[in-house]
Amino acid sequence: MGTLLVKHSHTLVTMDDERREIRDGGLFIQDNVIQQVGATEGLPAIADDILDLKGRHIVLPGLVNTHHHFYQTLTRAVPAAQNCDLFTWLQTLYPLWANLTSEAIYASAQMAAAELMLSGCTTASDHLYIFPNDCTLDDEIRGVQEIGLRFHASRGSMSVGESQGGLPPDRLVEAEASILKDSQRLIETYHNNSRHSMVRLVLAPCSPFSVSPDLMRESAALARSYPGVRLHTHLAENQSDVDYSLEKFGLRPGDYAESLGWLGHDVWHAHCVQLNDAAIQKFAHTHTGVAHCPCSNMRLASGIAPVRKLLTAGVPVGIGVDGAASNDATHLLQEARTAFLLARVRDQSAAAITARETLELATRGGAQVLGRDDIGYLAPGMSADFIAFNLDTPAFVGSHHDVVAALIFCQPTAVDYSFINGKRVIDQGRLTTVELERLIETCNRLAVALVQ
Numbered sequence: 001m002g003t004l005l006v007k008h009s010h011t012l013v014t015m016d017d018e019r020r021e022i023r024d025g026g027l028f029i030q031d032n033v034i035q036q037v038g039a040t041e042g043l044p045a046i047a048d049d050i051l052d053l054k055g056r057h058i059v060l061p062g063l064v065n066t067h068h069h070f071y072q073t074l075t076r077a078v079p080a081a082q083n084c085d086l087f088t089w090l091q092t093l094y095p096l097w098a099n100l101t102s103e104a105i106y107a108s109a110q111m112a113a114a115e116l117m118l119s120g121c122t123t124a125s126d127h128l129y130i131f132p133n134d135c136t137l138d139d140e141i142r143g144v145q146e147i148g149l150r151f152h153a154s155r156g157s158m159s160v161g162e163s164q165g166g167l168p169p170d171r172l173v174e175a176e177a178s179i180l181k182d183s184q185r186l187i188e189t190y191h192n193n194s195r196h197s198m199v200r201l202v203l204a205p206c207s208p209f210s211v212s213p214d215l216m217r218e219s220a221a222l223a224r225s226y227p228g229v230r231l232h233t234h235l236a237e238n239q240s241d242v243d244y245s246l247e248k249f250g251l252r253p254g255d256y257a258e259s260l261g262w263l264g265h266d267v268w269h270a271h272c273v274q275l276n277d278a279a280i281q282k283f284a285h286t287h288t289g290v291a292h293c294p295c296s297n298m299r300l301a302s303g304i305a306p307v308r309k310l311l312t313a314g315v316p317v318g319i320g321v322d323g324a325a326s327n328d329a330t331h332l333l334q335e336a337r338t339a340f341l342l343a344r345v346r347d348q349s350a351a352a353i354t355a356r357e358t359l360e361l362a363t364r365g366g367a368q369v370l371g372r373d374d375i376g377y378l379a380p381g382m383s384a385d386f387i388a389f390n391l392d393t394p395a396f397v398g399s400h401h402d403v404v405a406a407l408i409f410c411q412p413t414a415v416d417y418s419f420i421n422g423k424r425v426i427d428q429g430r431l432t433t434v435e436l437e438r439l440i441e442t443c444n445r446l447a448v449a450l451v452q
Contacts, residue, residue, distance in 0.1 A: 062122025064366025067320025129156025193228030254279025
């Protein structure tokens with residue numbers, strides 16, 4: 001890939017251990033790894049590729065998305081599901097998702113990845129837990145690999161249908177032996193635990209109300225038999241989720257997770273809106289992570305996650321866009337801004353969280369939750385994942401006294417440049433890896449067919 005010099009940024013936000021913000025900063029990269037970070041005048045003058053930002057851009061680490069459901073891109077704003085809480089929303093959409101095909105999984109994955117990348121995301125974890133017809137996780141991995149997003153693919157699953165007291169219809173659940181067999185196949189086919197890897201596997205039984213305790217335990221044992229395979233599920237998303245756990249298992253969600261061995265540095269849970277104080281302390285003690293998904297939690301009226309409590313206790317927290325049909329946007333910077341505002345509303349304190357703390361959740365925080373030591377900040381030896389926003393746009397007008405905070409307060413709409421693994425995937429606001437217009441047409445066609 002050769003060498004790349006990025007020079008003359010207005011401000012380079014490193015998010016490194018010293019949280020340096022460098023005026024007239026730049027990066028020197030060889031192949032897919034950062035070699036030097038600093039003021040432009042201290043960097044090499046010659047490289048195979050040179051990007052001169054001419055003082056017009058703010059550069060920062062790529063954003064990290066810790067929870068999503070890419071396939072839901074095809075069922076956004078469905079009228080019957082617009083005014084539902086979590087359980088009713090799921091029951092409304094399950095029949096539509098039963099019509100998914102391999103082509104739909106592939107195309108929706110690329111569409112969701114494209115939206116994420118344009119909003120500043122360079123690494124994402126997606127939770128695919130429904131496999132009707134000819135659908136496989138391979139379809140999603142193939143689509144994301146082609147578009148160039150760094151990817152943590154979660155092999156989700158549902159095994160407890162309505163007839164067994166679960167929420168999903170019986171036709172959408174799988175046999176647990178088949179789930180575990182396919183999980184092992186996927187790990188051995190795709191998982192790469194080396195530094196700078198582009199694909200890692202996660203085992204992710206869907207939720208307490210759709211899988212058995214046995215599947216949770218066996219998935220944990222399988223994941224922990226391979227280096228770097230992490231565990232993920234939904235937990236304590238709303239009060240109905242808590243009520244279900246109390247009724248079925250006699251335990252609150254945090255205690256239920258603990259009873260299954262689902263606390264630890266290799267585990268992160270989505271939502272945790274209704275996590276009680278005792279569970280928060282257990283999460284902190286075990287370094288169990290949380291994917292905070294504020295827009296989805298508001299959209300489904302689930303509540304507001306206690307982000308300040310989590311951070312103060314020492315729980316690793318990242319930002320998640322969550323399902324494209326429960327958000328219904330796929331804009332990671334917007335999600336970070338919403339997290340920022342909602343934390344202040346929840347605590348009724350303008351000091352509950354700062355803009356820079358929020359940027360940290362979206363970069364370093366997400367990397368920690370996903371178990372990555374090679375992304376999340378800009379320093380020598382780190383992966384060459386970074387983004388640049390053009391300051392000469394309406395969103396930044398009047399904010400030049402603090403353009404770093406303006407990323408959260410003012411929320412620019414899209415990145416001007418994005419590099420993932422050293423490759424320029426967005427150039428002057430244009431996605432370079434797929435033909436976006438054709439992809440939009442394909443996804444709209446598939447969405448209509450899915451609903452009809």
